Amino acid sequence: MTDIDSWLRSNTFHHSQFWDLKRLVEEKEKQGLILSLCIPTLNEEKTIGKELVLFKSELVDRYPLLDEIAVIDSGSTDRTLEVAAAFGADVYRSTDILPDMGSRRGKGENLWKAIYQLRGDIIVYVDADIKNIHPRFAYGLIAPLIYRPEIKYVKAFYDRPLATSKGTRPLGGGRVTEILVRPLFSLFFPELTALVQPLSGEYAVRRELLERLPFPIGYGVETSHLIDTYSEWGLEAIAQTDLDSRVHRNQPTRDLGKMAFGILHAFFTRLHKHDILSSLPELTSMLRQFQTRDNEYQQVLFEIREEERRPMIEVPAYREKRGIVD
Amino acid sequence: MQSNPGLHKFVSRLPSALEGHREIILANLVMIGEIPAPTFHEQARIDFLQQRFTESGLHNVGSDEVGNAAAVLPGTEGHRNILVSAHADTPFSAATEHTLSLYPERVIGPGIADNSLGLSMIATLPMLLEFLDIRLRSNLILMGASRSLGRGDLAGLRFFLANSSVPITAGLSIEGVQLGRLDYASQASVDAEITCRTGGGEGGQSSAVLVLNHVIQRLCELVRTQDLVLGSIEGGTAFKTPARSAALRIELQQDSNEKLSALITDIDAIVEDVAAHSGAQVRFEVIARSNAGGLDPQHPLVEQARSILTSLGVEPIQGCYSTAASCFNDQGIPGLVIGVTKGHHLNQPDEEIEIEPVFRGIAQLIGVLMAIDGGCCD
Numbered sequence: 265m266t267d268i269d270s271w272l273r274s275n276t277f278h279h280s281q282f283w284d285l286k287r288l289v290e291e292k293e294k295q296g297l298i299l300s301l302c303i304p305t306l307n308e309e310k311t312i313g314k315e316l317v318l319f320k321s322e323l324v325d326r327y328p329l330l331d332e333i334a335v336i337d338s339g340s341t342d343r344t345l346e347v348a349a350a351f352g353a354d355v356y357r358s359t360d361i362l363p364d365m366g367s368r369r370g371k372g373e374n375l376w377k378a379i380y381q382l383r384g385d386i387i388v389y390v391d392a393d394i395k396n397i398h399p400r401f402a403y404g405l406i407a408p409l410i411y412r413p414e415i416k417y418v419k420a421f422y423d424r425p426l427a428t429s430k431g432t433r434p435l436g437g438g439r440v441t442e443i444l445v446r447p448l449f450s451l452f453f454p455e456l457t458a459l460v461q462p463l464s465g466e467y468a469v470r471r472e473l474l475e476r477l478p479f480p481i482g483y484g485v486e487t488s489h490l491i492d493t494y495s496e497w498g499l500e501a502i503a504q505t506d507l508d509s510r511v512h513r514n515q516p517t518r519d520l521g522k523m524a525f526g527i528l529h530a531f532f533t534r535l536h537k538h539d540i541l542s543s544l545p546e547l548t549s550m551l552r553q554f555q556t557r558d559n560e561y562q563q564v565l566f567e568i569r570e571e572e573r574r575p576m577i578e579v580p581a582y583r584e585k586r587g588i589v590d
Numbered sequence: 591m592q593s594n595p596g597l598h599k600f601v602s603r604l605p606s607a608l609e610g611h612r613e614i615i616l617a618n619l620v621m622i623g624e625i626p627a628p629t630f631h632e633q634a635r636i637d638f639l640q641q642r643f644t645e646s647g648l649h650n651v652g653s654d655e656v657g658n659a660a661a662v663l664p665g666t667e668g669h670r671n672i673l674v675s676a677h678a679d680t681p682f683s684a685a686t687e688h689t690l691s692l693y694p695e696r697v698i699g700p701g702i703a704d705n706s707l708g709l710s711m712i713a714t715l716p717m718l719l720e721f722l723d724i725r726l727r728s729n730l731i732l733m734g735a736s737r738s739l740g741r742g743d744l745a746g747l748r749f750f751l752a753n754s755s756v757p758i759t760a761g762l763s764i765e766g767v768q769l770g771r772l773d774y775a776s777q778a779s780v781d782a783e784i785t786c787r788t789g790g791g792e793g794g795q796s797s798a799v800l801v802l803n804h805v806i807q808r809l810c811e812l813v814r815t816q817d818l819v820l821g822s823i824e825g826g827t828a829f830k831t832p833a834r835s836a837a838l839r840i841e842l843q844q845d846s847n848e849k850l851s852a853l854i855t856d857i858d859a860i861v862e863d864v865a866a867h868s869g870a871q872v873r874f875e876v877i878a879r880s881n882a883g884g885l886d887p888q889h890p891l892v893e894q895a896r897s898i899l900t901s902l903g904v905e906p907i908q909g910c911y912s913t914a915a916s917c918f919n920d921q922g923i924p925g926l927v928i929g930v931t932k933g934h935h936l937n938q939p940d941e942e943i944e945i946e947p948v949f950r951g952i953a954q955l956i957g958v959l960m961a962i963d964g965g966c967c968d
Contacts, residue, residue, distance in 0.1 A: 309693070310691045311691070313691075313692035313693055313694065314620050314690060314691070314692040317612075317613050317616045317617050317620060317692060318617050318620060318621070320613045320617075321613040321614050321616070321617030321618075322617060324613075325613060325614060326614070343693075346694070347693060347694055350694035351613070351692075351694070352613070395689040396624060396689065398621070
């Protein structure tokens with residue numbers, strides 16, 4: 265197993281490390297890379313315009329990092345497509361891409377079809393519902409891939425480690441991450457618990473990896489990506505970048521339930537694929553959570569012993585007391 | 591570019607050229623607009639502006655002791671110094687959700703018109719001049735002004751003008767709205783607060799709201815409607831408890847400093863009288879004050895600005911007063927306040943600006959700069 269603390273030091277970044285966009289563009293050009301930004305949408309008229317203007321202004325016009333900005337839409341009924349086209353994005357309807365392959369409903373479908381439609385050697389996916397959008401949401405994820413050839417998949421997480429210089433703060437994801445995904449990872453893929461927010465919708469990936477990944481079309485896409493990338497290429501191929509805060513709309517509990525269901529589906533599919541279900545290993549008692557201390561990311565191990573007592577009726581003393589005979 | 595027909599022809603072509611740079615313009619607007627900047631807490635916006643100044647290769651990038659950010663785009667000759675400023679603060683608290691929404695035709699969000707758009711012009715102007723290959727002979731001083739609104743009392747702009755290390759030939763103050771305004775003078779005006787404290791119904795004392803009501807009635811009898819703005823009022827805590835405290839914020843205007851001073855004396859007397867009759871503590875405090883004065887309507891700067899607006903198909907708005915104009919006038923500097931676009935719901939959370947007129951607003955700004963650069967204020 266990779267030393268998680270070592271990985272946290274070497275493969276966890278903060279976007280501010282990549283502030284020098286001029287240098288980043290020079291390095292990209294030296295490597296001859298083509299970079300694509302993909303924004304999957306479904307009724308995002310309120311936020312899509314702002315995202316496109318910022319990315320185009322800062323990462324196309326001012327610093328030519330992105331070669332392509334595409335919106336792939338799942339069938340919006342509001343002005344999403346009109347707004348996106350007005351602000352210069354390449355706009356695609358998901359149903360129009362690979363039409364012979366049929367159409368599925370779900371964000372993963374858009375992400376998958378983007379691999380076919382877009383030109384990039386690296387594709388960075390950014391959700392369309394980010395209220396506090398900033399160019400860092402793209403360059404913070406792209407930069408580790410440009411500077412570190414061995415990294416193939418960079419995931420976003422959101423915190424403010426520079427806001428406090430001393431002390432310890434808990435670090436983590438949303439409700440579904442903390443009550444479902446992290447416990448599952450702790451049990452079956454402990455190293456993946458090092459991903460602070462495994463469900464974040466922003467990540468940058470090399471084409472050579474993307475084209476080899478199966479894509480659940482629904483809520484399980486992020487979880488399955490991590491498991492599959494980890495299983496095939498190891499934790500060294502994965503990195504994560506702190507993008508500071510992310511403001512987005514809150515999801516109602518009912519929707520979180522749907523998300524959890526989709527994640528569980530993808531998760532158990534992978535347990536089956538890796539033959540973990542039929543030869544279930546001994547379950548660990550260590551839950552892995554995370555914190556920051558003095559601007560460093562650390563794992564925190566909690567031992568949670570979930571021992572089981574046998575049914576009381578099997579306890580001799582109980583049987584004797586209750587006068588139960590065979 | 592010194593002859594008016596040539597300038598007007600050039601300026602009339604600018605809006606279409608500027609539309610090609612829409613993303614740069616809107617991106618700076620969004621990034622600035624989403625940084626909260628209540629008066630006295632503009633530092634984050636000022637930092638962003640300085641970063642933009644540095645990226646644009648401006649000279650003398652820095653901030654002063656009152657929190658202004660300023661930088662210089664050197665002119666080819668540098669015989670004149672033209673100041674373009676915009677206030678960085680907004681009337682919204684840092685706790686207000688500052689997320690903006692951007693549509694093809696408009697931008698919505700708190701402070702977008704007053705004055706995120708104006709400040710974004712300061713950040714964007716160097717790049718636009720470069721794109722348009724416009725090189726001024728004069729030095730262009732770009733300044734984001736701190737502490738303007740309310741208790742700020744235009745402190746940032748006043749400080750800069752009073753302490754500038756170079757003589758300023760002319761000054762422009764940029765406001766987000768409304769396109770067509772040409773404020774070249776200032777009435778004598780004060781922003782003031784009248785506060786009231788009572789026993790809240792105990793000991794036979796009235797509600798503070800009722801006491802303020804007496805003050806308002808007396809003010810309305812004393813001051814002409816057009817010279818008094820009853821801006822905001824607040825007080826009390828519950829339905830059934832008489833208010834212990836209340837505050838009224840007003841603006842007063844007069845056409846001379848002497849008349850305004852006399853009016854303030856009269857209001858002091860009203861406040862004392864109401865306090866004596868009600869038994870409440872009533873206090874009148876001047877928060878901000880501007881002197882009367884400014885340019886003549888026939889001043890070449892005003893006439894040039896008016897004709898530039900007309901050449902862009904914009905009807906100049908009637909009315910010429912702005913407190914910022916008094917800052918320039920106090921220092922003997924020809925100064926104008928101009929607007930960039932049309933806006934709605936000013937100072938409301940759903941404040942809105944129209945995008946299409948922005949290009950004419952910027953063309954106007956560049957046209958006026960070129961007129962000053964051509965010597966209209968010499």
